[in-house]
Amino acid sequence: MKITIQGDTPSKKNSRIVLCRGGKPVNIPGKNYRNWHEDALWQVKEQNIAICLHKEVKAEIKIFPKTKRKADLTNKAESVMDLLVDAGILEDDNWYIVKEVRIIFGGVDKDNPRAECELKEV
Numbered sequence: 230m231k232i233t234i235q236g237d238t239p240s241k242k243n244s245r246i247v248l249c250r251g252g253k254p255v256n257i258p259g260k261n262y263r264n265w266h267e268d269a270l271w272q273v274k275e276q277n278i279a280i281c282l283h284k285e286v287k288a289e290i291k292i293f294p295k296t297k298r299k300a301d302l303t304n305k306a307e308s309v310m311d312l313l314v315d316a317g318i319l320e321d322d323n324w325y326i327v328k329e330v331r332i333i334f335g336g337v338d339k340d341n342p343r344a345e346c347e348l349k350e351v
Contacts, residue, residue: 230279230348234269234312237295237342240304241311266312273316282320285328285351291335295342306332309344318348 239262248255258266290306310322310330320326328351335345 232346234344238305238308238344239265241308242304269312270316286348287329289331289347291333291345293335293338293343295339297337302332
């Protein structure tokens with residue numbers, strides 16, 4: 230199964246906001262990540278992706294960023310994997326479900342930044 234998520238994939242880890250609630254710090258994703266996540270959920274739903282719940286999979290994620298700015302592929306891949314869980318495609322992204330993850334830098338694509346994910350049953 231192949232999934233394409235249009236847009237520049239942000240890092241969930243590096244775009245955090247710390248707020249105080251009840252005198253305790255609360256760490257939440259930043260606005261850039263939240264906007265991307267909401268839009269990406271709609272994109273996944275529109276692609277009518279088969280659900281892999283309770284199945285063991287291998288994942289290959291290709292990231293095509295908009296700019297040459299340095300970034301960590303692993304952080305962007307984490308955003309994609311969390312999205313697949315939130316979209317209900319995967320039950321979880323732990324190693325009992327996702328047996329292998331291959332992350333590839335697809336090259337800079339300023340006109341069509343995206344993440345392409347392919348899931349294969351083990």
